Amino acid sequence: MRAAQLKAVLPRELLASVVVFLVALPLCMGIAIASGLPPAKGLITGIIGGLVVGWIAGSPLQVSGPAAGLAVLVFELVRQHGIDMLGPILLLAGFLQLIAGRLKLGCWFRVTAPAVVYGMLAGIGVLIVLSQVHVMLDAVPKPSGLDNLTAFPAAVAQALPSFGWQAGLLGLSTIAVMYLWEKLRPHSLRFVPGALLGVGLATIASLVLALQVKRVEVPANLTEAIDWLKPADLLNLADPTLLIAAFAVAFIASAETLLSAAAVDRMHSGPRSDFDRELSAQGVGNMLCGLLGALPMTGVIVRSSANVQAGATTRMSTIFHGLWLLAFVLLLSSVLQSIPVASLAGVLVYTGFKLVDLKVFRGLGRYGRMPMFTYAATALAIIFTDLLTGVLIGFGLTLAKLAWKASRLKISLIDLPREGEMELRLMGAATFLKVPALTQVLGTIPAGATVHVPLNNLSYIDHSCLELLEDWGRANAAKGSTLLIEARGLKRRLEGRLRTTTGVGSAA
Numbered sequence: 001m002r003a004a005q006l007k008a009v010l011p012r013e014l015l016a017s018v019v020v021f022l023v024a025l026p027l028c029m030g031i032a033i034a035s036g037l038p039p040a041k042g043l044i045t046g047i048i049g050g051l052v053v054g055w056i057a058g059s060p061l062q063v064s065g066p067a068a069g070l071a072v073l074v075f076e077l078v079r080q081h082g083i084d085m086l087g088p089i090l091l092l093a094g095f096l097q098l099i100a101g102r103l104k105l106g107c108w109f110r111v112t113a114p115a116v117v118y119g120m121l122a123g124i125g126v127l128i129v130l131s132q133v134h135v136m137l138d139a140v141p142k143p144s145g146l147d148n149l150t151a152f153p154a155a156v157a158q159a160l161p162s163f164g165w166q167a168g169l170l171g172l173s174t175i176a177v178m179y180l181w182e183k184l185r186p187h188s189l190r191f192v193p194g195a196l197l198g199v200g201l202a203t204i205a206s207l208v209l210a211l212q213v214k215r216v217e218v219p220a221n222l223t224e225a226i227d228w229l230k231p232a233d234l235l236n237l238a239d240p241t242l243l244i245a246a247f248a249v250a251f252i253a254s255a256e257t258l259l260s261a262a263a264v265d266r267m268h269s270g271p272r273s274d275f276d277r278e279l280s281a282q283g284v285g286n287m288l289c290g291l292l293g294a295l296p297m298t299g300v301i302v303r304s305s306a307n308v309q310a311g312a313t314t315r316m317s318t319i320f321h322g323l324w325l326l327a328f329v330l331l332l333s334s335v336l337q338s339i340p341v342a343s344l345a346g347v348l349v350y351t352g353f354k355l356v357d358l359k360v361f362r363g364l365g366r367y368g369r370m371p372m373f374t375y376a377a378t379a380l381a382i383i384f385t386d387l388l389t390g391v392l393i394g395f396g397l398t399l400a401k402l403a404w405k406a407s408r409l410k411i412s413l414i415d416l417p418r419e420g421e422m423e424l425r426l427m428g429a430a431t432f433l434k435v436p437a438l439t440q441v442l443g444t445i446p447a448g449a450t451v452h453v454p455l456n457n458l459s460y461i462d463h464s465c466l467e468l469l470e471d472w473g474r475a476n477a478a479k480g481s482t483l484l485i486e487a488r489g490l491k492r493r494l495e496g497r498l499r500t501t502t503g504v505g506s507a508a
Contacts, residue, residue: 123378
């Protein structure tokens with residue numbers, strides 16, 4: 001960028017970077033807590049997302065950092081395998097993303113059915129809400145969504161005689177401030193993030209009233225929060241469960257990143273995203289996070305939309321926001337230590353509710369009932385089982401729908417005006433699944449009939465159906481029957497050749 005251009009855009013980029021920094025600060029810490037990790041881990045990921053990924057990203061206005069969409073998965077991984085295994089998992093996941101980007105597979109991550117992705121986010125949103133309502137009461141969340149739901153009455157009962165009710169009020173007040181600010185904020189103050197306002201007011205209230213609540217624990221020296229990857233831990237990646245976990249992190253992080261990048265492109269008229277480069281950049285970022293023992297990252301829509309709305313036009317705002325995060329942690333860590341954990345949990349509860357987007361659910365109805373069912377089934381499966389199972393169920397339903405669509409075939413036997421001639425009309429896809437139905441219709445054709453079989457209404461015909469027609473023609477030739485397969489107009493290549501045999505004709 002030339003000096004004159006830099007001078008022209010620098011003030012706007014600096015302002016936008018401050019807005020993004022103010023949005024990112026509470027989210028980085030809150031998502032880390034929701035993931036079962038210290039808040040500093042989320043801040044490290046945010047810093048890498050700004051300074052490193054922001055520099056090499058393929059989507060210049062997208063902001064990367066810890067994402068609520070991965071909090072549930074990370075919480076489960078840490079619970080099952082321990083915090084030491086998170087580094088190797090992220091290193092492998094990032095490497096897979098880097099390779100996928102270099103192989104130009106970015107577009108393939110975007111073909112994921114929207115119903116599955118939105119259902120996944122909705123399920124994650126519910127799980128975040130169910131876990132963070134416990135954190136809002138200064139209690140420890142349970143391992144699963146159902147456990148959190150059933151344990152909530154007991155958590156409330158324990159909070160009332162202790163100081164947990166004070167934490168609960170701070171969390172609720174944070175949610176109320178965020179909601180009211182979103183609805184009522186003046187246009188001139190639209191750049192002030194509701195999360196920062198809610199957390200700031202809750203922090204001030206907790207200090208003025210001297211409330212006995214849990215507060216954020218951040219080391220005075222950021223290097224104390226870094227857990228360098230141990231080479232010996234890499235040997236554990238031979239465990240199939242860790243390999244599956246790495247693939248799950250890579251896939252979910254990539255899908256969320258590229259969906260976010262596509263959404264950011266719709267918000268502005270500047271340079272479009274290079275999805276393969278963005279995927280590679282995310283891979284580099286996650287590999288660094290794995291080396292430093294931080295949280296995984298994705299491109300995140302909340303911070304990205306704030307970046308665009310604040311007037312950013314280049315990647316400089318994203319880079320500067322990482323610089324502000326680093327400076328704040330190094331110089332003002334004592335301020336962070338005053339923030340109530342319950343207030344950050346309130347931010348995550350509000351975010352979780354936003355992930356359950358009922359407008360998206362209703363919008364899927366335009367495409368039929370099946371996408372709505374897939375959305376609901378994916379979300380419920382994630383809530384009642386786990387994230388990976390829910391996503392696999394969503395993919396299974398999508399594939400089942402495709403298989404059902406591909407196997408639809410309408411078969412009609414029509415008498416033609418000329419005596420003794422009939423038409424076997426086939427519409428749809430003639431696959432082996434329809435051999436029984438086709439056999440039944442062929443069995444009703446009277447002896448001595450001449451049967452025309454036009455294929456122009458078929459999208460596909462496989463070898464089994466084609467061979468069935470030819471075999472029927474040969475078998476009934478002795479009875480005076482003739483089968484004429486008319487292949488002209490067929491839109492797709494037939495599987496197998498049309499052969500002219502005794503009693504079987506082929507019209508080109």
